[in-house]
Structures are given as C-alpha cells and as structure tokens.
Amino acid sequence: MSGHQLKINDQLEFMVSDRNTYRGAYQSQVRAITDEVLFLDVPRNKERIMIINTNEQLEFYRVTETTIWRYRGTVMTQGVSSRLMKIKQPLHIDKIQRRNFFRVPVNxxxxxxxxxxxxxxxEWEWEETRVRDLSGGGLCLINKTPLKAGLQLVIDLPLNQETLQLWGEVKRxxxxxxxxxxxxxxxxxFLDIFPSxxxxxxxxxxxKQRSLLRKGNTPGGEEGTLNS
Known part of the structure; x- marks a missing residue:
C-alpha cells in the first residue's frame, strides 16, 4: 500500500455526523511526526474547536486526486492552549473507494x-419526501409515514440543473x-444505477463536501425542487 504515509503540512479532514455539539466539517494539519506520536493542529470549524477526550478513538481523512485515506488512532492528549493534539502511533490505515465513501448532509x-x-x-402513486443525506451508494429519506425494509422504489433526485430517476431499496x-x-x-x-x-x-x-470543508461550515443543506 503506497501513498498512505502522512507528511508534515498534510491537510486532514474530519467529518463529524454523530455528535450534536460538534457536528460538521473540520480541518487540521500535520505539524510533527515521530515513531510514537503524530502531532496535529486541533481540528477547527471556523472559530469552533473540536474537543476530543483523551483515549478516544478518532478517524480522520486525507483526500488526494485519486484516493481517500482513512486514518484511525487513539488521542493521547489535546491541549487547547497549545492548539496541538497528540495521536498515538502506529495508526490503522484504510484506502477508501472514492465512489461510495462520503455521505454529505443535504436538504x-x-x-x-x-x-x-x-x-x-x-399508475404508481408518487409521494413527497426529503433527502437528508446522500452518497454515491445511496441516500437517507425523511417521511411522515414509515417505509418497510426491503421495499423497492423509484426516486427523483434533483442535482443542480439535472434530475435523475433512480431505483433503490430500503435497507433500514x-x-x-x-x-x-x-x-x-x-x-x-441504489439498485442497478448507471455508471454515468x-x-x-x-x-x-x-x-458539496469540498465546499463545506473550504468554507469551514457545519454541513447544512441545499434545497431542491419538487418536480412533476
């Protein structure tokens, strides 16, 4: 596995979706590397600092033109005053397929x-819905009435100036x-989605994801239109 080694000044990305307080897109940078410790800037979203507990397991990502690398490690200390976070080496490293990885919040x-x-x-009956998040492999729907796991459906997905009609199956x-x-x-x-x-x-x-990270915004949404 080549290309996975971190270097000083590498830009790192944190996507936090499961914490209400710190939910959002954060950025950090590698400041120093030893055999035992990785030193990172404390992840920030504009002026907001992502507070992480000592001994907490942490995931972060490095995005290149061809690959996404996911790193997992244990936080040793995070010093807000020093603005550096220490992560124990060695890290667990995965190579992620770009196509299905990122799931971004939308509206x-x-x-x-x-x-x-x-x-x-x-003659099928069409129902209004809201897409809450989206990835290359599927999406999350918000409805007032429940859907059953295993249900197959077709959904209109407006993306910018184009609307795709996609097949899917409810998994959970x-x-x-x-x-x-x-x-x-x-x-x-998604089921049998065309590569295009x-x-x-x-x-x-x-x-969407790169825009959020560049702006340092908490992931919000982008409202589409209800097409006939």
Missing part, C-alpha cells in the same frame, strides 16, 4: 414512488422526533 425536497407490480409504472428504517413531531428515517441503497448517473451523484457529493 433536497423531491418525490418517490413505491414499486407496485400489480400496476403499470405510469428508524424513527426520530423534532419540534414538528414524529418522522421516519429510511436508509436507501452514479458519476453525477459522486461529483455532486464531492463538490
């Missing part, structure tokens, strides 16, 4: 139809609640 209003073998496709369903009440969260995996369509999805995802 795309659109519609889907449940596959119904008893009716022609033109959960239930959440916010100020507006109860809603259902469905993880959908997947390329468009991946390009959109990477453009």
């Amino acid at each position: 795309i209003l659109t519609k889907f139809a449940r596959a119904d073998e008893t009716k022609p496709m033109g 369903v959960g239930m959440e609640c916010d100020d507006e009440g109860l809603f259902y969260v469905s993880g959908v995996e 369509d997947q390329d468009l999805v991946v390009q959109y995802v990477f453009a």
